Amino acid sequence: EPEVTQTPSHQVTQMGQEVILRCVPISNHLYFYWYRQILGQKVEFLVSFYNNEISEKSEIFDDQFSVERPDGSNFTLKIRSTKLEDSAMYFCASSGTEGKTQYFGPGTRLLVL
Amino acid sequence: QQQVKQSPQSLIVQKGGISIINCAYENTAFDYFPWYQQFPGKGPALLIAIRPDVSEKKEGRFTISFNKSAKQFSLHIMDSQPGDSATYFCAASHTGGGNKLTFGTGTQLKVEL
Numbered sequence: 001e002p003e004v005t006q007t008p009s010h011q012v013t014q015m016g017q018e019v020i021l022r023c024v025p026i027s028n029h030l031y032f033y034w035y036r037q038i039l040g041q042k043v044e045f046l047v048s049f050y051n052n053e054i055s056e057k058s059e060i061f062d063d064q065f066s067v068e069r070p071d072g073s074n075f076t077l078k079i080r081s082t083k084l085e086d087s088a089m090y091f092c093a094s095s096g097t098e099g100k101t102q103y104f105g106p107g108t109r110l111l112v113l
Numbered sequence: 114q115q116q117v118k119q120s121p122q123s124l125i126v127q128k129g130g131i132s133i134i135n136c137a138y139e140n141t142a143f144d145y146f147p148w149y150q151q152f153p154g155k156g157p158a159l160l161i162a163i164r165p166d167v168s169e170k171k172e173g174r175f176t177i178s179f180n181k182s183a184k185q186f187s188l189h190i191m192d193s194q195p196g197d198s199a200t201y202f203c204a205a206s207h208t209g210g211g212n213k214l215t216f217g218t219g220t221q222l223k224v225e226l
Contacts, residue, residue: 004156031212043149043157043202045213056211091156099212100145104156 002026004105006092012111013082021077021108023092032075033093033102034067036060043091049075050099082112115140117205119217126224132190134220136203139184143205147214148177148188151200160201161188193224 005024013019025032034046047057049067066078075094079086089109093102118137126132136146145164149157163170163177163186170177176189190197203217 033213035214042218043204043214043216045215048211048213050211056213058213093214095212099208100206101147101159101162102212102214103159104149106156107154109154 004092004094004103006090006105006108008108009106010109010111012113015084015112016081019079019082019110021079021090021092021110023075023077023105024073025075025092025094026096026103027073029094029096029103031055031095031099031102032067032069033095034077035091035093035104036088037091037107038088046077046090079110082110084112086110087112115215117203117215117217119203119220121220122218123221124223126190126193126222128193128195128224128226130193130224132193132197132222132224133187134201134203134222135185135187136205136217137183137185138205140205140207140215141184142207142209143215144208145206145212146177146179146186147204147206148175149202149204149216151202151219157202190222193222195224195226198223 007022032049037043047061048055089107091107092105095102147162148160151157174191179186200219204214
């Protein structure tokens, strides 16, 4: 069964450093998303991406964040200068042509020290 | 208006019992209501979803009941099993919002033997 994969599973970084989180969505999907979940809290939307551009972003997704689909398979989230409060689980999700049913990856646990 | 309110925060059910989790929303533009199951350290996994043109959807032991006029929907888990012990999130999205998912705060379900 196709699934969304994410790398790395864990990332520890120093405050102010750049991190890139990687995702491989399900192969024939067209819509891509990033969400985050601070420990013990609900899942929060960050950004959606369709047709090689951002279709919607949340207030959390400020100028420190960017997304890219550098090739036909990968979808990345970059945080330019990490802050302590960026520590969270980051989930990538993708959906097919109907754009509704979203399948989530296993997540990347980011810890900013 | 974008919030989805979920209750209870935690729930303990005996094996074989019925688990009921409730959600309420305000935004009448929402047109898709999925439920996700999440185990510790894992990504949310889609369980079942409903659109507002039906009042109930059943898949195996899982049933969504939807009340459009009350703007409420609920998840019923019949014959609850210890393996169902997880956190359950309701969510909602609408096409005009880029299909981003707005999640509820989650319910920690524990099924006891």
